[in-house]
Amino acid sequence: MNEAIVHTGTPALYGGFTLLVLLLLVVDFVALRVQGQHKVSVKEAAIWSAVWFAAAAAFGVWLWWHLAITHGPVVAQAKTLEFATGYLIEKGLAIENVFVWITIFSYFAVPAEVQKRVLLWGVIGAIAMRAVLIYLGALLIQRFDWIFYVFGVFLVFTGIKMFFFSNQKPDFAANPVVRWLQRHVRLTDRLEGDRFVVMRGGLRFATPLLIVLVLVEVSDLIFAVDSIPAIFAVTSDPFIVFTANIFAILGLRAMYFLLADLAGRFHLLDYGLATIVTLVGIKML
Numbered sequence: 001m002n003e004a005i006v007h008t009g010t011p012a013l014y015g016g017f018t019l020l021v022l023l024l025l026v027v028d029f030v031a032l033r034v035q036g037q038h039k040v041s042v043k044e045a046a047i048w049s050a051v052w053f054a055a056a057a058a059f060g061v062w063l064w065w066h067l068a069i070t071h072g073p074v075v076a077q078a079k080t081l082e083f084a085t086g087y088l089i090e091k092g093l094a095i096e097n098v099f100v101w102i103t104i105f106s107y108f109a110v111p112a113e114v115q116k117r118v119l120l121w122g123v124i125g126a127i128a129m130r131a132v133l134i135y136l137g138a139l140l141i142q143r144f145d146w147i148f149y150v151f152g153v154f155l156v157f158t159g160i161k162m163f164f165f166s167n168q169k170p171d172f173a174a175n176p177v178v179r180w181l182q183r184h185v186r187l188t189d190r191l192e193g194d195r196f197v198v199m200r201g202g203l204r205f206a207t208p209l210l211i212v213l214v215l216v217e218v219s220d221l222i223f224a225v226d227s228i229p230a231i232f233a234v235t236s237d238p239f240i241v242f243t244a245n246i247f248a249i250l251g252l253r254a255m256y257f258l259l260a261d262l263a264g265r266f267h268l269l270d271y272g273l274a275t276i277v278t279l280v281g282i283k284m285l
Contacts, residue, residue, distance in 0.1 A: 007236075007237050007238065007239065008063075008067060008071070008075075008079055008237055008239050008240065009237070009238055009239030009242075013239060014239065014242075017239075017242075017243060017246075021127065021246055021250070024055070024250060025123075025124065028120060029120070032116060032117060032120060037113040037114065037116075037117075037193075037194060038113055038116075039112040039113050040112070040115075040116055040257040041257075042257070042258060044257070045254050045255075045256075045257035045258040046254075046258055048251075048253075048254035048257075049251060049254040049255060049258050051254075052247070052250055052251030052254055053251065055247065055250070056087055056247040056248075056251070059083075059243065059247065060080055060083055060084055060087075063076075063079065063080055063083055063243075064076045064077070064079075064080040067079050067080070079235075079237065079240060082234055082235035082237065082240050082244075083235075083240050083243060083244050085234050085235075086231040086234050086235060086240060086241060086244035086245070087244040087247055087248055089227070089230055089231055089234065089244075089276075089280070090227055090230075090231060090244055090245055090248035090249075091248045091251070091255070092276060093223065093226065093227040093230065093276070093277070094223070094227070094248055094249075094252050094255065095255070095259065096223065097219060097220060097223045097252070098252065098255055098256045098259055098260075099259075100219045100223075101119070101122075101216060101219065101256055102256070102259075102260055104212055104215050104216060104219070105118075105212065108191075108208055108209075108211070108212050109191075110191070110209065110212055111191075113194075114191070114193070114194045114209065115256075115257075116253070116257075117194045118194075118209065118212055118213055118216060119216070119252075119253040119256060120253065121213055122213060122216040122217060122220065122253075123249055123250065123252060123253055125216075125217045125220070126217070126220040126224070126249050126252075127246055127249055127250075129217070129220065129221055129224060130224050130228065130242075130245050130246070130249065131242065131246075133224055133225070133228050134228060134238060134241050134242050134245060135238070137228055137229070137232055137238075137241070138236075138238035138241070141232065141236055148232075148233075148284055148285075149284075149285060151229035151232060151233070151281075151284055152229075152233075152281045152282070152283075152284035152285035153281070153285070154229060154281070155226070155229055155230060155233075155277050155278070155280055155281025155284060156278055156281035156282060156285070157281075158226050158277055158281070159274045159275065159276075159277035159278030159279075159280075159281060160274070160278060163271060163274035163275070163278070175215070177214060177215065177218055178211055178215070181206070181210075181211055181214065185206050185210075186203065186204070186205045186206065187205060187206050187207070187208065187211075188200075188205050188206070188207045188208070190207075190208070191207055191208055191209055192207045192209070194209070195207055195209065196209050196210040196213060197210065226277065227245075228241070228245065229281075229284070230277065230280045230281075231244060231245065232284075233280050233281075233283055233284040
């Protein structure tokens with residue numbers, strides 16, 4: 001059997017993986033409630049980063065074992081390599097997203113103790129959005145072979161744009177999402193702890209933390225549009241794309257707290273990521 005045309009996903013696999021992700025998120029919620037508000041230390045972030053990486057590695061081992069039984073060792077080796085490569089690509093490109101989060105939290109002066117809760121909800125939204133985008137991407141690839149050229153051109157264009165505009169910082173005061181929310185939503189003039197919505201005089205008010213959450217989600221949507229075509233350059237198997245993406249996203253919050261204090265030292269990172277995106281686009285073409 002040609003491993004290049006094998007699609008490994010089945011309803012049972014998608015259902016089982018979704019239940020696994022839900023279980024991991026429940027554990028995350030419980031841990032957040034038990035620990036309460038606190039500033040995440042570099043040590044704690046490093047431990048959680050190792051835990052999420054180990055979880056992805058364990059899934060990769062299970063994936064090889066399962067496919068070796070159902071499709072043979074050749075397919076198992078190829079698909080596991082695709083999963084590992086896609087996971088590393090997503091983790092690498094996600095670093096740029098982490099630095100945008102740092103800028104957002106700094107601009108709105110969000111206390112370190114509150115950031116963990118915001119990012120947990122941000123991760124949940126990111127998982128939902130990426131599931132939809134991956135489904136649409138797989139559907140387009142299945143129906144239109146030429147869509148790979150569109151993805152390739154888009155990635156090359158994105159990489160070049162990242163290279164030349166990497167030093168520009170976002171202006172959140174002029175951000176259209178922020179301006180729309182300020183015009184159409186009742187907002188408090190300051191943060192209210194870790195609450196996104198509060199009641200005042202019988203009316204519901206959004207806090208600036210809700211704007212932060214919306215910006216976190218929007219930033220992930222923008223980066224997903226870049227990163228998902230990149231992983232489709234590695235594999236056209238939707239299940240591999242989905243699982244690699246989700247494992248990368250699950251570990252993104254720990255990566256944020258691990259890199260938050262070191263952001264200023266990565267002044268050449270944007271150029272490296274721009275080069276990766278451009279090369280992936282050329283490879284896809």
